Every structure is written in C-alpha cells, then in structure tokens.
Amino acid sequence: MADGTALEVPADLAQIAEEKGIPLDLVRRGLALGFPADAIKGQLGMPGVTAEAAEQFISEQERIRAGGEITIPQELLEVAQKHEWPESLVKRALALGAAPDFVAKQIEAGIKPDQAERFIAQQEAAREGGLAQTLDLSWMKVPTEWGIRVRPGNRGLTVEMLNVGTYADVPDHWPYQTEMPRGAYPIPGVAPMGYTIYEKAELWADNAGDLYEEAIQRRWKPATDIPWTTMEPLPDEIERALGQLCTHLCERALLSGDIVGRWLPEMSYGYHEVKLYLSTAAFDYARQFEVFRKRAMSNGGGLGLQSPGYFHRAIIDARAWTEASVVLNIFAASHIMGLYEVGAYSAHNEAESLIFRLGMQDVGRQLSYGVQHLRYFLSKRIERRAEIHNYLNKAEAVFAFEEEKDVPLREALIILLGGGTRNEQVADGIAKLEYFNRRWVRAYLSRLAAAGFPERREKLHPSLKKYIEEPAAAAAA
Amino acid sequence: MTQEVKTKATFPSVEWFNAIRQIVNDDPGYKHIGTCDATVGIKIPDLQKYYLLTFEAFEVSDVREATETEAENADFWLELPYVKWKEMIENIKANGKADLHHTLNTIDIEEPDDLARSHDGYRRDAFYRFNQTFQYFFDASARIDTTFQ
Structure with missing residues (x-):
C-alpha cells in the first residue's frame, strides 16, 4: 500500500x-x-x-x-x-x-x-x-467540443464535413477580433488583428466550402496540362489580335487577384470557408495571368497595348466587400466568361481551346460564389437592395465608357471572330461580336435573377440593354 | 485516349450512356480531373428521348431514362436535335475526342438557343465549372462502337 x-x-x-x-x-x-x-x-x-x-x-x-x-x-x-x-x-x-x-x-x-x-x-x-x-x-x-471524429466520404475529408456539432455553428456576428479559428476557445489579452468584416451577411455564401474543395480538386497546370506543341504560326493580324486579348486578360487577372488580396485581411476568422475559397480564387487569378502571358509569348507574338483602366478603378474602389463581389464576381466575371467563349470559339489549335475551356471552370466558381453571396446578402439585408443597384449602375456605366475607349480590344475581338482584316471578315467579326455580347449580357442577367435580383433587367445601363432587346427594337432605338 | 472498342451500343439509349459511364468510372484519368457534382439532363426533342445523368464526386453514379420535365429539372440539360447529336458523336469517334468545332463549349456557343440550358442561371454555370468532366464523358464514346437509330 x-x-x-x-x-x-x-x-x-x-x-x-x-x-x-x-x-x-x-x-x-x-x-x-x-x-x-x-x-x-x-x-x-x-x-x-x-x-x-x-x-x-x-x-x-x-x-x-x-x-x-x-x-x-x-x-x-x-x-x-x-x-x-x-x-x-x-x-x-x-x-x-x-x-x-x-x-x-x-x-x-x-x-x-x-x-x-x-x-x-x-x-x-x-x-x-x-x-x-x-x-x-x-x-x-479547454472547454471546446472534444471527441470529434469526422470520417471521410466519397469526396474524401472535406471542409464542409467538419461542420459538425458546435463546430457547425456559423454565427451571424463574429465577436472576436483576433485570428482565433471558429470553434477554438478565446483567451484574454490577445491583440486585435484589424479585421473590419464581422457580419456573416457581408461575405457569406453557402457554397464557399464546396467551392474551395472544387478549386483544389480541379486545379490545373498551364506549364504541362496545355498541349503547347499543337500551336503553329498564325497570320500576323491574328497573332496580334490574340496577343491583345491575352494582354487584356492578364490585366484583368492581376487586378482581380489584387482585389481579393486586399479584402481577405478584412474578413474575420469566423467565416473561414469564405477565406479559404477566396484564397483559391486568388490562386486562380494568378494562373489566369500565367496562362495568358504564356500564350502571348509562345507563338511568335507578344503582348499588346494596355487597357484604358477605367473599369479596373471602378472595381478596386469598392468600399464594401459585397460591392466588390457583385461587380467582380458577377458583372466582370460574366464579361470575362464571354471573352473566354470568344477565345474557345476562335481557337486555332488544341492549346488555345483547352486554355479557354479550363479557364471557364475557374471563372465558373467565381460566378458561383458571387451569386450565392448576393443571394445570402439580399436575404439578410432586405433594406439594402437599392444599394446593389447603385453598385451596378456605377460599374455598368464605367464599363460602357471603358468599352468605348478600348478600341484595341474591340478590334482584336472582331479580327479573331471574323478570321482576318478583309472587309467581309471584319463585317463577319462585327456581327459575331454582337452575338457574343448578347450571350454574356443575357447570362449576366440570368445570374442576377438566380441571386434573387431579377429586376436588374429593367435598370440595366442602356449600352448593355441594347443586347437584350429584340433586334427590331434595338434598331428602332 | 485509347481506341479499344469492346462495347456496342445504340444512341440514344440507357445502354449507350451506361457503357460510357462504365468506361469513365473505371478510368483513373477521369478521376484525375477532380470531383464533379451535377445532374445533367439530355434532350433529343425530335425523338422525344430524355435522359438524366448524375455526376457525383469521382464517378457517374446514375444514368436513367427520364421524362422531359425531369431532364429540365436537372442543374442544366443538353439539348440538340438528333442529327446534331449524331454529328458530335461521329466526330468524337473519328478523332478519338471532339475536335475544336465539336467540343460541348463550341457547340453551346454555335447553337442560337444554347446546347446547355437551365431554368436557373446559377445551376447552369455547372456546365462551365465542370466542362472538362462532361467533355471527358462524351469523348469516352470514342471507346465504344456506336450504332444509330
């Protein structure tokens, strides 16, 4: 004893x-x-x-x-x-x-x-x-919930699957100003990290965790996944037009990455699904920059003129994440998707076709986050509906101004779609560009409708509204 | 992509879609693309034939004949007249995969009312998000011996 x-x-x-x-x-x-x-x-x-x-x-x-x-x-x-x-x-x-x-x-x-x-x-x-x-x-x-043993499913062990028990509680307001992850236990005296977004309505999207997994699963590598050797020399005007489109897409990718990078540190840790997804979006933007720079510089061409940049400012000047997201992830991404469709349609080889189709997968996720965030925001902030119109009024107007000023991009698209610079090719290119503009504006509105914002159709900027009117009505206007 | 032909099936039929389903579910290359979760309707209006494909995680989990309404209630549906379906499948067979003018995306662009349609703009974007998975699925039809009705 x-x-x-x-x-x-x-x-x-x-x-x-x-x-x-x-x-x-x-x-x-x-x-x-x-x-x-x-x-x-x-x-x-x-x-x-x-x-x-x-x-x-x-x-x-x-x-x-x-x-x-x-x-x-x-x-x-x-x-x-x-x-x-x-x-x-x-x-x-x-x-x-x-x-x-x-x-x-x-x-x-x-x-x-x-x-x-x-x-x-x-x-x-x-x-x-x-x-x-x-x-x-x-x-x-520590009084956290213990004994958690999440099992992998047919998608593996996903971020969403970790939302069990109290760990599944995603509060409407996150009360902690530190980097403490959701579900951990706070200690006193930790210095605040300077976040500014603590309301779920300001950033949440129900699909964010799944989009993160999707981005990780479906990642691709421009260096080796693109069959670069399928490219052959193109007529000079086609190569220059493609170089101009690539230059524009490089700019848009860099800008988009900057915007996401700027907003990520504003978002508090209570909503890690969104932070995780947006970190993959930043990576996607880097890859978009990479692949279009590579395309521009791998077939005897190079880069072209920079864009006027008015529209870039309209996005980056947003003072709220929801504004930035609606403009970047729905409006601008719808336009980018339209440009990718131009690229896929006018592809001259397997490499170009695959570049644009793989890019569509990435932009598709950006659109999906944007739509789901707007849907969530509108469901929780009914009183701020008019605000969304104001965001889009500004963005659409600046976009229209940019489109008017960006002659190089417009002409490059016409040449790519028409197949050259002869008169009949230019006429064909102009008609096709009109067709593609109708496509992306129609898709833009259908996404807003899916987000619970169908009335935008009535308030669309005139420069875009012409694309959804019947040809006769548009001609009359 | 190999051209090993072991299976014969008639398009359109559940057997045809199931033959492709079997091929991709056994194909590590398909899994390598990544997870895909989407329901896809197939419409061939002039034959009044409708199907529903379920893509789940790393496999095609289900293929079945459906009503037109069921096909339209999918995330999106792919709609073409029979002759254009036939053209696409024959092109895939001839090239081992779709050529530049017969990818799902280019057909979608060239169809005035789209190849991929949906009643919901959000769900329709699944067509873009997983386009390489859907393309891989249809490209796998090069590996079977398709007969046409």
Whole structure:
C-alpha cells in the first residue's frame, strides 16, 4: 500500500470528497498513486461514485503497483482482440487506472493501438513524475467540443464535413477580433488583428466550402496540362489580335487577384470557408495571368497595348466587400466568361481551346460564389437592395465608357471572330461580336435573377440593354 | 485516349450512356480531373428521348431514362436535335475526342438557343465549372462502337 498519510489534499478536492462521503485517507492514497488532484476531482464528480467503489479501485491500483497480476475482464479482452489491440497495451491502460468499460469504449470508437500507445506512454511518464514536473497541461482542459471524429466520404475529408456539432455553428456576428479559428476557445489579452468584416451577411455564401474543395480538386497546370506543341504560326493580324486579348486578360487577372488580396485581411476568422475559397480564387487569378502571358509569348507574338483602366478603378474602389463581389464576381466575371467563349470559339489549335475551356471552370466558381453571396446578402439585408443597384449602375456605366475607349480590344475581338482584316471578315467579326455580347449580357442577367435580383433587367445601363432587346427594337432605338 | 472498342451500343439509349459511364468510372484519368457534382439532363426533342445523368464526386453514379420535365429539372440539360447529336458523336469517334468545332463549349456557343440550358442561371454555370468532366464523358464514346437509330 502506498503511504499517502503525509500528502495534503487540496481544499476543493477535500470539499468534493466530503460531499460524496469519500474518506480523505482514500483520497490521499489516490494522490500517492500518482493520480493528479484534478483527475481525482473529475472522477469523484462522476455520478454513482461511492466510497466502496473508490476503495475497490484504489486497492486494485495499489495491488497492481505492488507487482500484482493485471487481469483483463473477458468482455474487454474480446473487444481488444476484435480491434487488434495487444493485451499488453490494454494492461498498461488498466495499470494507469482506466476503467475497463472506458478502455472498451475507446477501442470501439476507433482509437488505433499506435495512437493509444503514445497517449499511454505520456501518462506513464507523467505518473513517474517525468512530464508532470515540466508540463502544466491545464490547457488540456479547454472547454471546446472534444471527441470529434469526422470520417471521410466519397469526396474524401472535406471542409464542409467538419461542420459538425458546435463546430457547425456559423454565427451571424463574429465577436472576436483576433485570428482565433471558429470553434477554438478565446483567451484574454490577445491583440486585435484589424479585421473590419464581422457580419456573416457581408461575405457569406453557402457554397464557399464546396467551392474551395472544387478549386483544389480541379486545379490545373498551364506549364504541362496545355498541349503547347499543337500551336503553329498564325497570320500576323491574328497573332496580334490574340496577343491583345491575352494582354487584356492578364490585366484583368492581376487586378482581380489584387482585389481579393486586399479584402481577405478584412474578413474575420469566423467565416473561414469564405477565406479559404477566396484564397483559391486568388490562386486562380494568378494562373489566369500565367496562362495568358504564356500564350502571348509562345507563338511568335507578344503582348499588346494596355487597357484604358477605367473599369479596373471602378472595381478596386469598392468600399464594401459585397460591392466588390457583385461587380467582380458577377458583372466582370460574366464579361470575362464571354471573352473566354470568344477565345474557345476562335481557337486555332488544341492549346488555345483547352486554355479557354479550363479557364471557364475557374471563372465558373467565381460566378458561383458571387451569386450565392448576393443571394445570402439580399436575404439578410432586405433594406439594402437599392444599394446593389447603385453598385451596378456605377460599374455598368464605367464599363460602357471603358468599352468605348478600348478600341484595341474591340478590334482584336472582331479580327479573331471574323478570321482576318478583309472587309467581309471584319463585317463577319462585327456581327459575331454582337452575338457574343448578347450571350454574356443575357447570362449576366440570368445570374442576377438566380441571386434573387431579377429586376436588374429593367435598370440595366442602356449600352448593355441594347443586347437584350429584340433586334427590331434595338434598331428602332 | 485509347481506341479499344469492346462495347456496342445504340444512341440514344440507357445502354449507350451506361457503357460510357462504365468506361469513365473505371478510368483513373477521369478521376484525375477532380470531383464533379451535377445532374445533367439530355434532350433529343425530335425523338422525344430524355435522359438524366448524375455526376457525383469521382464517378457517374446514375444514368436513367427520364421524362422531359425531369431532364429540365436537372442543374442544366443538353439539348440538340438528333442529327446534331449524331454529328458530335461521329466526330468524337473519328478523332478519338471532339475536335475544336465539336467540343460541348463550341457547340453551346454555335447553337442560337444554347446546347446547355437551365431554368436557373446559377445551376447552369455547372456546365462551365465542370466542362472538362462532361467533355471527358462524351469523348469516352470514342471507346465504344456506336450504332444509330
């Protein structure tokens, strides 16, 4: 028997022991066996603990400690054998004072022998005083939800699958100004990180977690996934037109990446799904820049003239993320998708065709985030509906001005669509550009309608409205 | 893409779509593209034939004949007259995969009412988001011996 007569019992432990009718001598014997006071307190606090049961447990531990044989109850033995736990490991767990039914539950819950071995070794070291002397371990009592064991599904282990129990609570307002991840427990005194977006309505999209996984899964590599060797020399005017389009797309990609990069640090950590998705969007923009620069410089051509840049300013000057998102992820992305369709349609080889079709996948995710965020915003901020019109009024007007000023891009598109610079080719290119403009404006409006904003059709800027009117009406106008 | 032809099937039929489904589900190259979650309707209006394809995670989980309404309730549906479906499939067979003028995207652009249609602008964008998966699926028809009605 361990000599515990000299050990002092902490006051709070003594109080619980008294309330439960457990003799203090029994508590001292437990402390002498090396059980931490907090652990004894936790055990005594369990329902159904009696002095008789405690005496039986302590006596058994003292017997084992004195070299007595450890007997594994038959029921536990069967569970251990079924899950291929070595008997020696089970005995070490019992020697540490773990109740047989507790050990059985841990085994059945899926704890692997190697995981258990590490934990048991730590506990044994602590029992011997090796760890207890150097480690505080009070942090292990953090009141977060514990025992989470998410299993992978047919998509693997996804971010959305981690939203279980209290970890699935995504609050409307995130109260913490630090980098603490959602579900962790805050400590006082941590300096704020300077975020400005703490309202879920200001950034949330229900599909953000899935879009993150999609972006990771469907990533592609311009360096090796594009069959660059399929390119052959093109007529000079075609190569120059493509170079001009690539220059424009490079600018748009860089700008979009800057915008996302600027807003990410504003978003608080409570909404990590959005931050994760937008980090992939920033990567997508980098890849778009990369692939169009590579296309411009890999077939005897090069880059062209820079864009006037008015529209760039209209996006980057946004003062709220929802404004930036509606303009960048719905309006501008719809236009980019239209340009990619021009590229896919006029592709001269497999490399160009694949570049634009792979790019569509990336832009498709940007559109999907934009639509779902606007839908969520409108459902939570009904009073701010008119604000969205104002964002788009400004963006569409500046876009129309930019489109008028950006003669190089317009002419490049006409040449690509018409196939050259002869009169009949130019006439064909102009007609086709009109067709493509109708396509992207129609898709833009259908996305806004899907976001719960169908009335935008009536307020569309005149320069865009002409694309959704019947040809006769447009001609009359 | 290999040209190993083992299966014969008639287009359009559930057997034809299932033959392709079997090929892509056994193909590591298909899984390499990444996950795809979408329901896709197939409409061949002049034959009044409608199908529903379910893409789930790394596989095509279901193929079945459907009503026109069911096809239209998918995320989006692909609609072409029979002769154009035939042209696309024959082009894929001849080239081992769609040439530049017969990809789903180029056909979509050239069709005045689109190849990919949806009642919902958000769900329709699945056509863009997963276009390489859908293209891989139809390109795999080069690996079967298609007969036409």
